[in-house]
Amino acid sequence: MNRENSSLLSVRDLVVRYRTGKHRGAELTAVRNVSLEIEAGNIFALVGESGSGKSSLAQTILRPRTAESGSVLFHGEDLANISKSGMKKARKNIQIVFQDPLASLSPRRTVLQTLTEPLNHFRIGAAADRESRAIAMLETVGLTAEDGNRYPHALSGGQRQRVALARALVVEPELIIADEPLSSLDVRVQAKILDLISDLRDKLSVAFLFVSHDLSVVRQLADTVAVMYLGRIVECAPAGEVFSRPAHPYTRSLLNAVAAPDPRRPAPVVLKGEPPSPLTPPTGCVFHKRCTEMIEPCSSVVPEEIELGEPDGYPPKSKGAINANHRVRCLLWRTPNA
Ligand SMILES: Nc1ncnc2c1ncn2[C@@H]1O[C@H](COP(=O)(O)OP(=O)(O)O)[C@@H](O)[C@H]1O
Ligand code: SF4
Ligand SMILES: [Mg+2]
Structure with missing residues (x-):
């Protein structure tokens, strides 16, 4: 196998477009040149307001041929050019959990049938052992063997x-x-499921691409955070960096929307208005119409992604050293000589 790098999943320069509107005559770019890397066993959080392209990106990972351009590599193998058996293996190894479990679980299957079905489909383990394997997994996620006999409508949202x-x-x-696995749940249940995901990651060493519109939700969970706005990743960094030294005005405004005022933090940035339509994206920096920190070139110059880290980049609002692996798209962060 040709392994190009050590990442579990690499998304490279991915572009997702839809034909939409009257007679499907308009073209909408939902994901624009997105690249990201997910390491084995890590939780990668993808955060942004509704409409920023998170689901389009997440769904294209398992159907990369629908992308306009770019690639999705799993263990270094390009999923758009993989053999049929390779794709079946990838589909086993990459699972999806949706926002609304009621819609994604079959109402006619008991919980146990729901769990044994993928074991049968992928022929995992001996047929006689599949039921006990399913029951063991129910117990791992905090349910009981008796719950296996129930139907989805008889369970709570959290269950x-x-x-x-x-x-x-x-x-x-x-x-x-x-x-968005938590958005159909109330806050108390959300906290329990977050704890569960954290435990499962440690116990089963599985990686997550965790999509959320709420930055505060991923604080306790994420190893890496990517912030998406109008189809672009505008900031991506280890989670500690994003929460202690947010570099993009959009990230800062998302944090300010949820955090109590902290005198050690840069001045609050208030997020105004709604995101623009991806059908008619603003010129220059696509965030400029809502950015309270915009400078003169922002309405005409598209910010390149730069990697922060001394001596690159000059920190206009943050204090302390900036780690490598902290990427941002904002003209405030041009190198001093650029
Ligand atoms: N099947 C589709 N056809 C046309 N436009 C779509 C389709 N799916 C999503 N979009 C549009 O693409 C943009 C990104 O949507 P989506 O990926 O669902 O964002 P998010 O998950 O961040 O809310 C939105 O403007 C949305 O209206
Ligand atoms: S490039 Fe300009 S408008 Fe865009 S986020 Fe940075 S300061 Fe704000
Ligand atoms: Mg979505």
């Missing part, structure tokens, strides 16, 4: 999301794509 996680985990995947 259903546990079943959805168990169904994804039972085939022992390497990566779970969880697209």
